[in-house]
Amino acid sequence: MSTRGTARRAPRGWRLLVTLATTALICGLLGAPATQAAPSTTAAPQARQGTAAAATPSAVSVVEEAAARPVPRPSRRTVVSLSFDDGIADQQVGADILEAAGIAGTFYVTTAWIDKPGFLSRTQLQELSAAGHEIGGHTVTHRDLAQIPRSEVKRQVCNGRKALQDWGFSPTSLAYPFASSTAVAEEVALECGYDTARGLGDLRGPASCIGCPWGETLPPGDAAYLAAPEQVNSSWTLSQLKRQVTQARKTGGGWVILTFHNVCSDPGSAGCPASQSITPQTLTAFATWLRSYTANPTNQTTTAPVGDTYEASVGVRYPGYQDAVAEPAPPPAPVGQNALSNASLEQLEGQVPDCFERAGYGDNTASWSLAPGRTGEVAQQLTVSGYQSGDAKLMPEMDLGTCSPSVVPGRTYDLSTWYTSTGITQYALYYRTTTDEWRYWTSSPWFATATDWTEATWTTPPVPQDATAVSFGLALIADGTLVTDDYGMTDPGGE
Numbered sequence: 001m002s003t004r005g006t007a008r009r010a011p012r013g014w015r016l017l018v019t020l021a022t023t024a025l026i027c028g029l030l031g032a033p034a035t036q037a038a039p040s041t042t043a044a045p046q047a048r049q050g051t052a053a054a055a056t057p058s059a060v061s062v063v064e065e066a067a068a069r070p071v072p073r074p075s076r077r078t079v080v081s082l083s084f085d086d087g088i089a090d091q092q093v094g095a096d097i098l099e100a101a102g103i104a105g106t107f108y109v110t111t112a113w114i115d116k117p118g119f120l121s122r123t124q125l126q127e128l129s130a131a132g133h134e135i136g137g138h139t140v141t142h143r144d145l146a147q148i149p150r151s152e153v154k155r156q157v158c159n160g161r162k163a164l165q166d167w168g169f170s171p172t173s174l175a176y177p178f179a180s181s182t183a184v185a186e187e188v189a190l191e192c193g194y195d196t197a198r199g200l201g202d203l204r205g206p207a208s209c210i211g212c213p214w215g216e217t218l219p220p221g222d223a224a225y226l227a228a229p230e231q232v233n234s235s236w237t238l239s240q241l242k243r244q245v246t247q248a249r250k251t252g253g254g255w256v257i258l259t260f261h262n263v264c265s266d267p268g269s270a271g272c273p274a275s276q277s278i279t280p281q282t283l284t285a286f287a288t289w290l291r292s293y294t295a296n297p298t299n300q301t302t303t304a305p306v307g308d309t310y311e312a313s314v315g316v317r318y319p320g321y322q323d324a325v326a327e328p329a330p331p332p333a334p335v336g337q338n339a340l341s342n343a344s345l346e347q348l349e350g351q352v353p354d355c356f357e358r359a360g361y362g363d364n365t366a367s368w369s370l371a372p373g374r375t376g377e378v379a380q381q382l383t384v385s386g387y388q389s390g391d392a393k394l395m396p397e398m399d400l401g402t403c404s405p406s407v408v409p410g411r412t413y414d415l416s417t418w419y420t421s422t423g424i425t426q427y428a429l430y431y432r433t434t435t436d437e438w439r440y441w442t443s444s445p446w447f448a449t450a451t452d453w454t455e456a457t458w459t460t461p462p463v464p465q466d467a468t469a470v471s472f473g474l475a476l477i478a479d480g481t482l483v484t485d486d487y488g489m490t491d492p493g494g495e
């Protein structure tokens with residue numbers, strides 16, 4: 001379901017003008033030719049039948065009228081776009097199925113995930129594009145855009161589009177991660193050069209949004225938020241998939257954008273989450289049906305990628321297309337200055353300090369609470385139990401520049417954290433690469449337990465050459481309780 005903000009961006013004047021100016025062209029591109037052979041009279045739309053009946057006195061006359069004039073047709077065609085989110089590796093199976101049915105899809109990819117285990121490779125994206133599929137954007141690291149400041153939204157959206165352009169694509173279509181959008185995110189989507197951005201859950205699905213329409217309008221009412229039904233999950237049957245199309249068709253046509261994630265045989269098993277999977281069998285059956293359904297001209301239905309559909313609907317190829325401009329991270333903090341935001345952990349979102357995240361991995365149970373601060377009001381208290389492996393820690397958010405401090409490759413940094421702890425701790429360090437991927441870097445020696453406030457200080461090794469930012473946390477690596485406050489990361493200067 002969509003988690004959009006309630007404040008909606010007003011439609012832009014220029015966009016409306018483009019829409020009006022190209023309406024005639026739209027009909028030419030998306031509507032049936034006026035000379036097309038007559039569908040059966042039962043396919044004639046109610047409104048046109050009513051008009052004919054009002055102008056003619058008898059049923060016989062209506063039939064004669066229909067035979068003599070261009071056949072009435074539905075007000076709008078139906079266009080079906082099949083979209084795949086996140087760049088998951090098993091979507092190659094989906095692409096193969098679509099290609100066998102002669103259907104081109106849209107693949108919305110999260111760029112930092114490409115070439116990673118479990119995700120498509122850049123080579124595969126090139127092949128998908130060469131096969132006619134569209135490559136769209138799904139941000140750099142799939143953050144919830146409603147939860148981050150505008151500068152960071154811009155890095156997520158613009159830098160993701162820039163990465164795709166650098167890889168040779170011409171991305172015009174965005175999908176919001178988690179279908180989460182705000183007025184700011186919609187503005188940024190257009191600023192970054194996308195023509196459209198897709199949500200989820202705002203149209204009728206098999207068991208959701210009852211009472212909502214079955215199709216988005218063509219052209220869409222708000223290109224920066226394309227309405228779509230909820231994502232397809234493993235409970236969707238073949239007949240429900242068909243119904244998304246046939247109901248849209250029956251209710252005046254429009255744009256049906258279906259959203260898939262995993263294409264895998266055993267929903268509910270590892271790597272095949274029931275909440276977002278379709279089996280190859282069901283997808284094959286649906287694609288095969290869609291091929292025959294669209295081949296019948298009386299159905300007035302076609303399939304096309306999102307970008308092509310939008311362009312046809314406004315009658316312009318690449319409307320407003322512009323090269324992507326990356327939104328840079330802030331420069332590194334000056335020598336001697338603490339590079340961290342909210343270092344004393346006083347600004348809170350709920351109980352989590354702004355610009356920090358509660359992180360951890362491995363086999364242990366972490367619980368968090370607030371404690372009296374060393375300075376200011378509060379510190380963060382972490383209790384680990386059942387420790388077998390891994391760690392738990394508070395770290396500056398591993399983002400694209402708003403909270404994680406930028407660094408200069410080759411320099412060393414002084415880290416500091418005030419703490420009390422009943423278990424051993426150590427610094428765990430991560431860095432962001434030039435491709436905006438976060439990686440584990442290194443860890444410090446252990447720090448002893450401490451009953452009174454103690455400062456853990458450590459100087460990092462030289463920052464790796466491909467690093468653009470660093471994040472770190474004092475990690476609890478045993479059962480115990482760790483309280484931390486007053487974090488610091490400083491470039492000491494000198495050589």
Ligand SMILES: [Zn+2]
Nearest residue numbers: 085086177178
């Ligand atoms: Zn996603």
